[in-house]
Amino acid sequence: MNKIPLVIQREYLTRVKKPSFWVLTIVVPLLLAAVYAIPIILASRPLEHAHVLVADDTGLFQGQFRSGRDITYHEAGSIDYARRELQQHDSLDAIVYIPARETTLPRDAYLFYRSDTPSLTIQTDAQNQLQEILRNRILLDVHGLSPEDYSLITSTHIKLRTVDIETGRDGFLQVKIVVGALLALLVFMAVFMFGSQVMRGVMEEKASRIVEVIVCSVKPFQLMMGKVVGIGLVGLTQFALWVLLAGALVTGVQITHADLFEQATARHSQTEIATKGAEATQQYLTEQERAAQYQAGQGIDNSIQELIEGLTGINFAMLILLFLFYFVFGYLLYASLFAAAGSLVDNETDSQQFTLPLTIPLLLTLLLLPSMVSQPSGSLSVWLSIIPFTSPVAMLLRIPFGVPFWQVLLSMLLLLATFPLCIWAAAKVYRSAILRYGQKASWRDVWRFLRPGSKA
């Protein structure tokens, strides 16, 4: 009778029932989201309004400071007057003082404050305005630029977009880097996290000696596979919940910020059409105008828009399928080896000598991520994404950039061919090692267990 389903059930349920599983599944992503959301929320909240006096000895900045949502600038005339005012009125926060110089343009300005250091908002705003006003003065007064030319210069905005000439799709290189790196990291963490859970589970069974009772009813191979599969299902459950959670979040944002998405999708499809036809130039111009409109008129943050635009261009169904493939088989490969490592030792400290060689390929891939990102189709990336021990991490990094079909196929086939070998070897070691108590295993033992004809 096949007992694997029973073992799987126990491994799965005992873990899914733990509060820590739900903490990791729900609370951690929410915390992460909060880490990103809180600064944005805080930043968009109006600050306590500040009043700043301007004392300008040069006359260049006269009436030029623009008051905004957070800061009001007041002309104070002389610095002495401003100084007295600041000392007498608590409602004033600081003085911007620009001393005159004999021959050259002003080089230093000062921000005087009372006892509290002025907020960073005041400092950056004053600095930016000083810089801008001075530049305007030079262009308009010294070089005599017309107001039209001036506004043209200051409104220039050019962005380098990467476009696939075949499909006419925008490359969104930066978004791809982020998505690829996230996928690679996620699969690395998942394989590592759930793999070591398998190892700890095996060690627990060995250390508590319950394994001796269980192997009377279940073959060691069934016990090992039950554990590997059960914990793998825990991982898949976690991903499914994360996808659901992310889906809910995205839908929530879509409903509350519908405008962001509509524009992104519109722009995206426009880019696509643009490169295909002969009117490409024409279209691009229109697009530039539109971009300028967004910037000027609606004040939507460009980088967020671009992110969403890039994301809508990615084939997520494909990405999720490939992620699942590489997670499942990468996990099976590593988890079975981790199980073997766990069966060899009685405690976690001894496990190092066996886990280190297992983690090296994964860690190496992770360390090489930056070089792979800079050359997603370079020979290093290609090789790492084909070798089964590194392919789960390396291939997922490359997927968003587009990988030739034969490379994906080869990588998948090699992984499919390798994982049964790993399970076979792991099972051989496991069934011999799991019932050896109190003896520290060595690599020689491992070799002995693996030798053809070695019997438990």
Add this chain to the structure above:
Amino acid sequence: MLTINDISKSYGSFQALHHINLHVGQGKVFGLLGPNGAGKTTLIRIINHIIAPDSGTLQFDGHPMTLADVMQIGYLPEERGLYKKMRVGEQAVYLARLKGLDKDTAVRQLHQWFDRLEIDSWWNRRVEELSKGMQQKVQFVVTVLHNPRLLILDEPFSGFDPVNADLLKREILRLKEQGTTIIFSTHNMSSAEELCDDIALINHARVVLCGPLSDIKASHQGLPLDRIFINTVQSPMSD
């Protein structure tokens, strides 16, 4: 009930069992005695099909022993344990189901056993909250729950206080009366003397003494079993 034919097993150059031949009679308590490292546990693992012998065969009820027959065995190992974080009832049901019981039967029978041993209140406690003696009781119940025809107990009394050891002894005898065959491995000679019908003494991978307890005692001028044990183990003949 169980016949062990010419079983040998070695680990590398170490000979754990050397041509072992034994017969365990139906309904008997069979004492498997011997010093530490004699090969008792290896023999028990071979009977349980946990490990395979290098040579030799096992007969169960007159036919070559199969994996299905292993399900008729209840085994309480010397090195025993439970999942520490799991609840007692949940864990007992799991182990019973691994032995082929369906869930409802397992729950029903477990409650009966737990009631009799007055441990039913532990059902929802985590194993790590129980004392070692309490865990042993749970383990014993799990071992016998599926009504095994052959019960193998490896040092069953280690870790038990005298009161619980006595309780366990009574349960073992009760099972014997119900017709269960019992293999009882120990180096505690007084409990062996008390419980066993037949004994086999294993030393250095070989059977050095075997037969009905009464015959053996008669041929050793009625010496207590521990004397016989020491004399046999120390005699140069046994090597």
